[in-house]
Amino acid sequence: MDFTRILPEECLCLIISLTSPADACRSAMVCPALRSAADSDAVWEKFLPCDYKSIILESSSSATLVSMGKKELYFCLFSLPILIQNDTMSFQLEKWSGKKCYMLGARELTIIWGDTPSYWTWTSQPDSRFPEVAELRFVWWLEVKGTIETRNLSPNTKYAAYLVFKLKSSGATGFKDRPVGLNVSVNGIASSQARRVSLDYEDEPRHVRERGDGWMEVEMGEFLNEYGDDGTVDFILKEIEGYVKRGLIIEGIELRPKDVGS
Template identity: 40%
Template structure:
């Protein structure tokens, strides 16, 4: 095996460095990093700007020009790539956070709470705006007291990487005095123009067979609080009205390394980037008043292994 590898490397040594770079550019960022350890020829080829230019989005210059952060400092396209992977930038007048997937170079976005459509968000009795150092954005929305919880976000699909399956997540946390959040909510992700755009595909994340031809959005049951006993932070007067969470099928949030929670709203396949993606979470029982939800935004990132 070692002899075979040596023979292959010997063949590559006769190729011009530009040719090797072109070959590496057809792989992935991870493969390019691995290639740099093979030999000095591969290292030189895999470090070239021509390789990492291919891994960057075609519109990366326009994207970073819209950053509200200080200008990025980079000497090579590889440095720029990993800077965009490790340090998300705020773009579009502070409305969006943008970064790249380190595995694939695909685009990732987080829509700030100010850009979401939240029912009664401008009514001080129901919602308030506050700042927190843990957030990427200058403000987050805090639920004060409401029965009608309806949060919606929209993203032009042409801003995303094409031919890519994306997952959409609500990014949030709950306060220690929260209640009314352990009931079943409904989540959905759909193309806004699915009827006029047959190429738009909605994926039911609960269906293992993945019926990718559905034109109607799939609505899933989700929980903002995962409590095995169904109590969460509910006041005692509410507990007798709740069934234990384990008795109801539904997705639950996951704790992230940055301290926020994320709740999967749904998945979709972005084919050619036509139309808008609409994401929604709702729990609108007028008998169930809710409190203590802090919304940072909705995140869209590629579904990768």
């Protein structure tokens, strides 16, 4: 018996909405009778974060985004990040799960001496999603910190934090064979997995990797956002050994769900 001919579309929508975005797409492809339900706004709104409306209203492209159908919006949000918080943060969906991804741009980070032009400069990069990135000119003490509230992240989700950066091809000093400290803390409790990693790819090919957007990334640590209540997560890059460091370009710190896929 073909249940698609018996159940009303509202029931089909409810059933499909209890699966996943990938399953909804498969349903639309393999069963023409389910296509209308599988592509409906009622289904795809369930896959969007419950606060998606307030998030996209922070974007300069909000007028375009709010006019989209829910499936189109979902595909748009995993295909390209949107800028929010006056273009200092970006938001994106993880493709297969619909969980939230954020990047804290350099302007959203606390950079020690970041407003001192002799130590750091703020410049634009054609391959950056943000209007400005931070370029290290000269410091002895390197410390960068980012913070996000756990309620902004997807609950019951393991996240990893990544420093997104470049080392200038000429003029980078103090990073070759010299690891930096990377750590993640939740509600002030530092992770037991604090790490020291060189940002030079030749030193750490297992940890430093090239992204598809032309930047490099290194994992800072991971954490479980169990409930998404009113807590905070801090991400820290620190190197305070007494030697000169220069040539590091920071785009931001990205948070992505870990261990998800099709």
